Amino acid sequence: CPALGDVFCIAQCYRAEKSRTRRHLAEYTHVDAECPFISYDDLLDRIEDLIVDVVDRVLKHREAHLLDEVNPTFKQPKKPFKRMNYSDGVEWLKAHGIKNEETGKFYEFGEDIPELPGRKLSDKSSKLVILMLPPIISPTPGINTSTLMIREVIFDRCEKKERILPIR
Incomplete structure (x- = not known):
């Protein structure tokens, strides 16, 4: 959002997909950043x-x-x-x-x-x-x-x- 500048979201997430590797967790913390400039x-x-x-x-x-x-x-x-x-x-x-x-x-x-x-x-x-x-x-x-x-x-x-x- 350009009006707000950098905006971050840190949230608990859950995957409903096949996950047969160590890299694919069913539950994890997601970090999302919107940095417009x-x-x-x-x-x-x-x-x-x-x-x-x-x-x-x-x-x-x-x-x-x-x-x-x-x-x-x-x-x-x-x-x-x-x-x-x-x-x-x-x-x-x-x-x-x-x-x-x-x-x-x-x-x-x-x-x-x-x-x-x-x-x-x-x-x-x-x-x-x-x-x-x-x-x-x-x-x-x-x-x-x-x-x-x-x-x-x-x-x-x-x-x-x-x-x-x-x-x-």
Whole structure:
């Protein structure tokens, strides 16, 4: 909302879809931001700031020792993160011989990159990776069906953050 400036919503959410991976929780806290006067790079900078700040707060919390029990090799992310276009991520997976476990074939443009290949991509980098410019999957190119807002289209990709690959 341009009249209000930056507007944020933090809400409890529930998914009613199949969730067979560790990345798809049935219940989670959703963070939504409407920032009318920022660029795509500004958005990515804010996402990096948010992740680093949340991890800092978790590590300072009195229960931070529980993180060691769940993930003893956890490393605190440092800025700047590596930013990689989705299409470059698909090519990286091909170059490193990483195939789709379900099909046994290399990932193609338009396919979702699940957790394990995404983790391999992130693990090979010394930085956390943000995968950018995913393919448009909506029925009408340029329309984001979840918000029904027209997005700027760059060739066959939309300019929105799709996912952040897992922290080691």
